[in-house]
Amino acid sequence: MDLNSVVYVESVNSNLICCVCQTPFVDPVVIESCGHTFCKNCITQALLTRSTCPVDRSHISSVNEFRPAAKIIVNMVNELLTYCPNKNAGCTYQGQRQLLIYHLKEECMFAKLACRNEECGEMILKKDLSKHMESCKARMVKCENCEAKVQLSTLEGHKFTCPVKNIECPFCHTTRIQSEHTLHLEECPEKPVTCLHVEFGCSWEGRQCDLSDHIVSCSYEPLKGFFSMYKQRNEALEQENQQLRTNIQELNNTVDLLENQVSAMSDWLSNFTDPKGLSSNSEGQHLNSSAHDILLSGNDHIKNEIENLNFSLVDIDAIMTENMRMQEEIQSVKNICHGLRMQMHYLLMEKRGGEPSVGTTGSVVRTGLNGPIGIGRTVPPNANNSKSGHDTSLESNMRPPRSLGPESPRQEKL
Amino acid sequence: MSNALFTKRLSKELVDLKINPPVGIEVTEADTFKSWKLTLDGVDGTLYAGERFTLEFRFSPNYPMESPEVVFTGNIPIHPHIYSNGHICLNVLYNQWSPVLSVRSVCLSIQSMLSSCTCKEPPPDNNHYVKTAKASPKQTQWSFHDDSV
Numbered sequence A: 001m002d003l004n005s006v007v008y009v010e011s012v013n014s015n016l017i018c019c020v021c022q023t024p025f026v027d028p029v030v031i032e033s034c035g036h037t038f039c040k041n042c043i044t045q046a047l048l049t050r051s052t053c054p055v056d057r058s059h060i061s062s063v064n065e066f067r068p069a070a071k072i073i074v075n076m077v078n079e080l081l082t083y084c085p086n087k088n089a090g091c092t093y094q095g096q097r098q099l100l101i102y103h104l105k106e107e108c109m110f111a112k113l114a115c116r117n118e119e120c121g122e123m124i125l126k127k128d129l130s131k132h133m134e135s136c137k138a139r140m141v142k143c144e145n146c147e148a149k150v151q152l153s154t155l156e157g158h159k160f161t162c163p164v165k166n167i168e169c170p171f172c173h174t175t176r177i178q179s180e181h182t183l184h185l186e187e188c189p190e191k192p193v194t195c196l197h198v199e200f201g202c203s204w205e206g207r208q209c210d211l212s213d214h215i216v217s218c219s220y221e222p223l224k225g226f227f228s229m230y231k232q233r234n235e236a237l238e239q240e241n242q243q244l245r246t247n248i249q250e251l252n253n254t255v256d257l258l259e260n261q262v263s264a265m266s267d268w269l270s271n272f273t274d275p276k277g278l279s280s281n282s283e284g285q286h287l288n289s290s291a292h293d294i295l296l297s298g299n300d301h302i303k304n305e306i307e308n309l310n311f312s313l314v315d316i317d318a319i320m321t322e323n324m325r326m327q328e329e330i331q332s333v334k335n336i337c338h339g340l341r342m343q344m345h346y347l348l349m350e351k352r353g354g355e356p357s358v359g360t361t362g363s364v365v366r367t368g369l370n371g372p373i374g375i376g377r378t379v380p381p382n383a384n385n386s387k388s389g390h391d392t393s394l395e396s397n398m399r400p401p402r403s404l405g406p407e408s409p410r411q412e413k414l
Numbered sequence B: 001m002s003n004a005l006f007t008k009r010l011s012k013e014l015v016d017l018k019i020n021p022p023v024g025i026e027v028t029e030a031d032t033f034k035s036w037k038l039t040l041d042g043v044d045g046t047l048y049a050g051e052r053f054t055l056e057f058r059f060s061p062n063y064p065m066e067s068p069e070v071v072f073t074g075n076i077p078i079h080p081h082i083y084s085n086g087h088i089c090l091n092v093l094y095n096q097w098s099p100v101l102s103v104r105s106v107c108l109s110i111q112s113m114l115s116s117c118t119c120k121e122p123p124p125d126n127n128h129y130v131k132t133a134k135a136s137p138k139q140t141q142w143s144f145h146d147d148s149v
C-alpha cells in the first residue's frame, strides 16, 4: 500500500511534510551532513538524478549518509489520522496511519480481493467474497464418482472421462467409460439384432456379428428393391386414405348440421298445423309469435260470428213458430172454405129441385152459418156466370189457395 | 513508484494553484500531466506592467526529480535573459533545479526576474541563439554569468 496517497482527516503541520512529495513523511530519514528530513523513498529517487540535498544543494556522496529520523517525528506521522483508502467504496474507517495496513488487510470489508479461483480472475469486495465463492463459475466441485476435484465448468466433460464411472455392456459384458459406451452399443458384436428386412417379413434374429452372413443368404435381400417401391406406394395410399377419411368426417358434420336445421324448421311449422302446438310447443310460439297473434285474433272474430249466428237462429226459431201457427190458421181457413163450398153446393142442388142427399147436410149447415156474410159477397158473380162450367170453375177457385198456402194469410191480413 | 509520485505531486500542485493562486499567475490549461499553460501578468510599477505572457510547462515522468521544460509562448517578453523563441535563461530550470521546487516557485522566480529588469532589450546573442537552438531549452548548454539580473 502506498502511504503517499493516503487522505488525512486533518490538515498536517508543515514540519511533517516532505518537500519532495509534499505529503506527510513516509519512512522519514535525515541527511547526516545537513540535517534535512525526507521520505526515504523520495530522497533515494532524488539522489538518482542529482547527488545533492534537494533543499540546500549540498553534496551527498552516498545513501549511507542518511539515518532514520528521530522517534518523535516517526511517531507523529504514524499517529496522523487517516481515512481508509476504500472510503469511496463505502468504508467509513478513520484511524491512525500506522494501523491502516492492518485495517486494510484484516478488517476492511471494502477492500478488493481477487477471487481465490485463479481461472475466475474477478476482483471482489471482501464483504461479498464468501457469497461469490459459493456461486463462482470457476469454483471446484467434487466428482461424486471418483472424488476428484474438478472445476465446475469442466464437470460435465469429466463425467465422460471419469475413470470410476464405468459402464458394463449388457450383451458382451465388457466395461468402458461412459463416453465410449454409446459408441460400443452401436457395434457390439453380441448385441441381438433382427434382419434388415424384418418389416417385409424376414423372421431372422441373431447376434450382430452374424448379420452380414445372414444378409448374403436372406431370401428377401434380392427383392428389397421391389419391397421398398411397394412400401412407398403403400405409404402414399395410406396418406390419401387418411385425407379421404378427413373429408368424410367433414361431410358427416355438415349433414348433421343440416338435419338439425330441418328438424328445427319442421317443429316451427307444426305450430301452424297442430292447434295443440300453440300451447305445447313453446318453441313454435316463440319462433313466430306474430303469426300466432294473427291466428288468435282470427279465432276471436270467428267466435263473434258464431255468436251472431246463434242470435239469428233464435230469431229464425221464433219466425218458424209463427209460421207453424200461420199454417194451422190457413188449414182452419181451408176447412172453413171447404165447409162453405159444400154448403153452397148443397144450396145449389136444393135450388134446382132435387132433394139434397142426406148425410152430411146437418154439419154443413152449421159451418155455413159461421160465415154467411163473407161468402155471400163472392158467390153471386160465380152463380150468375154459367151453369155448365161451374165444376171446373169451382175447382179453379180451389187451386190457388193450395199453391199460395203460406202467403195468402199474410195478404189477407195486409 | 516514481510515476505515482509524479501524478500525486502534480495533482497536489494543481489543486494548490487553483485554490490559492499567487498574484498575477493563473493556470489556463492543465488537462494532462504532460503539459500545462499558465498566464503571467507583468507586475504594476515594473517595465512589464499591463502585459500578459503565457508560460508553458512540460513535465517528464521523472518530475519532480527532473526539472520541467519551461518556455514562453505567443507574446514573448523582451528581456535580456529571454530569447525571442521563448527560451528562458534561468538556472533553477536547469542545473540548479531541485525536487523541492515546484510550478509555483518557478513562476514566482520568472515573475521576479521580469520585475527586476531595468532595460527592456533582447539578449545580445539572441539572433545567433534562435538560429542554432534546439526545440527544448533543456538541450542548451547554459552558462549563467549574470545572476544579478
Ligand SMILES: [Zn+2]
Residues within 6 Å of the ligand: A031, A034, A035, A036, A053, A054, A055, A056, A057, A058
Ligand atoms: Zn540539506
Ligand SMILES: [Zn+2]
Residues within 6 Å of the ligand: A018, A019, A020, A021, A022, A023, A025, A026, A038, A039, A042, A043
Ligand atoms: Zn517525500
Ligand SMILES: [Zn+2]
Residues within 6 Å of the ligand: A084, A085, A086, A087, A091, A092, A093, A103, A104, A107, A108, A109, A110, A111
Ligand atoms: Zn476500510
Ligand SMILES: [Zn+2]
Residues within 6 Å of the ligand: A115, A116, A117, A120, A121, A122, A132, A133, A136, A137, A138
Ligand atoms: Zn470467482
Ligand SMILES: [Zn+2]
Residues within 6 Å of the ligand: A143, A144, A145, A146, A147, A148, A158, A162, A163, A164, A165
Ligand atoms: Zn470422476
Ligand SMILES: [Zn+2]
Residues within 6 Å of the ligand: A169, A170, A171, A172, A173, A174, A184, A188, A189, A190, A191
Ligand atoms: Zn458389448
Ligand SMILES: [Zn+2]
Residues within 6 Å of the ligand: A195, A196, A197, A202, A203, A204, A214, A215, A218, A219, A220
Ligand atoms: Zn433376413
